[in-house]
Amino acid sequence: MNVLQLKKLTKKYGEFAAVDQLTLAVQEGEIFGLLGANGAGKSTTINMIASLIPITKGEIELLGKNIAKNGKFAKSNIGIVPQELAIYEDMTAYENVRFFAGLYGLRGPELKRRAEEALAFTGLSDKHRSYPRDFSGGMKRRLNIACAIAHRPKLIIMDEPTVGIDPHSRNYILNSVRKLNEMGSTIIYTSHYMEEVEELCTRIAILDHGKVIAEGTKAQLKSIITDQKEIRIDVRSATGLDTRKLSEIAGVRTVTVNDEQNSVSISTDAEVNILNRIIQGLMAADIEIRSVEESQPSLETVFLTLTGRSLRDS
């Protein structure tokens, strides 16, 4: 069953289409990834689904009902984790969750129980009575999630929930997304972190300039590019490497240097074998090679091929 169906959804700001005739279906039980660079239109799409901004054109159906005509029904069944923190610093963690869950009609002992569950779920049980102003960034993000799930929505929408947080909280969040999914919620997860989406999502739509440019499972997306392969070379230090030299080698399509990981990713035509020439090029540049790995294209490459831009750079 389709939990969510977008039909030619469009949002215009003046002449500019932030979301352009988007058609998508999200099925029950999915963790659906919306992947796109900053400004691709992810938040705008989500804001229309959550009835936060008016739709310019097109339709949104939630559980088979048009949300324009069933506003309350739609809102009751959605939980949104906004991109920016949306909590009251001057109320305790528990009071925050309780207040927001209360807006969904929960009350009395049930409200209390659900609020406590949501806090436990996000690992904040011991912070029950603490004020978020004393929380770390990651704890605030988790509270941000707790506030969205206490009313047990059918559809949970998370807009870049891991931006700017420590690895511990990040793992916690990724795990809770999986758990929420196992407990029966359908999830829409937006991110511009390729690895996250690749790790987490069962199905992915790549968004660019407000349009879906590719959609499917990871395998389906990767199979778009069968004429290409990936070479990843770990080096001692890639700083100072002139990528143009490598790009000039016949058969090389793109060269990306990852400074942090000290590695160079090179995609080449699938049929050629030019590994030795690439290694020669690196050695000529005095780059010390540690390991070489040949692999299938990653989502990053898919994105790069489809949009002509790297997700990281944009």
Next chain:
Amino acid sequence: MNIWRIAVKELMMFRDVKMLVFMLATPVLLMLIMGSLLSSAFNGSVAVGDIRVLYSDHSEDGSIGADWELWLRQSGTENMVFEKFEGSDAEAMEGVRDGSYSGYAALNPSGFHYYGNSRSSIENSMVSGILSAFADRYKLSIAGAEPELESMVPGSYVKETRLKGSHMPAAMDYFAVAVTTMIILYSAATAGNLIDSERTRNTAIRLLASPISKGEIFVGKIVGTMVLNAGFIAMIMLISKYMYDANWGDNLPMVWLVLLSEIAFALSLGLGISYIVKGKASGIVIMTIIQLACFFGGSYYRIEDNGDFVSMLAPYSPLTWSNEALMDLIYGGETGAAITASALNLGVAAAMLLISAVMMRRREGL
């Protein structure tokens, strides 16, 4: 129910005891400073403009009037204009009440009666002085004809009536009221921030994504802030009463009506302006209005009705409505001005809320 939840949330967000102490300390200290340190200057240093006084001659042959005019010419009272009035006492008193004249002297052979506007305290004492002096001389000149007048205690020949209220408030009593109404008006500044604070905290997103209506959010927030401010003002009143022995009169329900209506006025004013003037400018506009209203409304010193620039603009300050209504209520036991002031406050509040509601419905988001 949803309105209630939002209102309670507004109250919950304000639990910082330190903040409360600070917020209470400000008005309490202001009352102390203005009420005691400035009390020597109270009613003493105000410039007196041209004093205009009506008088009527109630003697059969017009002899008192003639004597009076002669006396005036001899005593050379500069800055004072005495106008003879031929109409009824009631008409003359009306002229005093509306501030056109500082007072009205009814000259009767059996005794003088002076009606002074209670707001013109300095003028009143000056006119009374002149009247008493004249009365002494007049008694002498008529002594032969009306010997029984001689038995009168000097000074008692002039009977004085203040047309508004029997006695004047002491400085502390005045500033207890004036500072309270001023603090209420300052809540307009927080109200201007009421909706904006949800926007900047992004909680507006959650509120709007939940199945409650914008109207419920709006009303809930206003109700919550109203209650919060009412509690705060009650505390200030109690503190002023027990710490400074400030006089709040006997008609507390009516005093509360005026104060509550002023709270409603201030909150909706701030909210309305925050919708009409978008962005940062709205804060500046609100503060300007507050400060002008305080200056012309008698928050810093008592405005004398002496026809100068400040007193001319005073009637347009919303604080003047409330302050005068409260003074009348506390010192004259009159409820008329209180009802008018409350109605004005609530009327403006309703208009501002309507404007905000209409603009909010049109807007994306809150």
